[in-house]
Amino acid sequence: MASTFAILAEPNRRAILGLLAGAERSVGELEERLRMPQTSVSKHLRVLREAGFVEARVDAQRRLYRIRPEPLMEVDAWLVPFRHFWEKRVDALERHLDRMAEAKKGKKR
Amino acid sequence: MASTFAILAEPNRRAILGLLAGAERSVGELEERLRMPQTSVSKHLRVLREAGFVEARVDAQRRLYRIRPEPLMEVDAWLVPFRHFWEKRVDALERHLDRMAEAKKGKKR
DNA sequence: CTTGTATATGCTTTATTACGTATATACCTC
């Protein structure tokens, strides 16, 4: 039942996700870049996989892991009620971008 | 040395922050709304306070707690490298704006 | 200054979890 946040509490797991943010990577690559034992990497990947943060695809003996965004989107959504504490003028920018997107739709017809 | 995420891993603490997102509240109010023992609320508040998530102001015997945004901003910042996984809309808009800028340059010549 | 109210802290127990070590599985090459 470990929550999204409990899973992100582990620094090595965040490091793994950080590496996967840029590109799909094999267990061996993660092991090497993070300088941590392979069993440890595999165990963290299992936790991340079971919680939906990553998925693997098989390439011969290797497993190539990549990000699944859903749980991170949850975190993003959880932050919503707090954003007004720091996003004063970004709101204005977003409204501006939304207006432009609308204008684009209008012109297309 | 508990990280920002480790602190958010505790569900009761997230609940406290959720309540404080809307308004400043006393310990008693939190205790009542969350239906948890006062000592528990106080202990979680201590953790949140020491990590900079909240601050208290004194009102007679009561302490009124409120959000401090900094640690949550960190979380928001941590998400940045992952946002492109789900924020297609903004990406598409940006590409569109780039194309329009290019087209304009072309026409000018 | 005594009593009640509001909040904080200390101690003990229990549960969770990360890590190391050893081992298992799977696939590839010869």
Place this chain on the structure above:
DNA sequence: GAGGTATATACGTAATAAAGCATATACAAG
């Protein structure tokens, strides 16, 4: 199929942290 490479799992141990209960501090009201 033997040996090597890549990854996963099982088990034991140690560290961490949440919860319960008791108690302490601080202010207020009479």
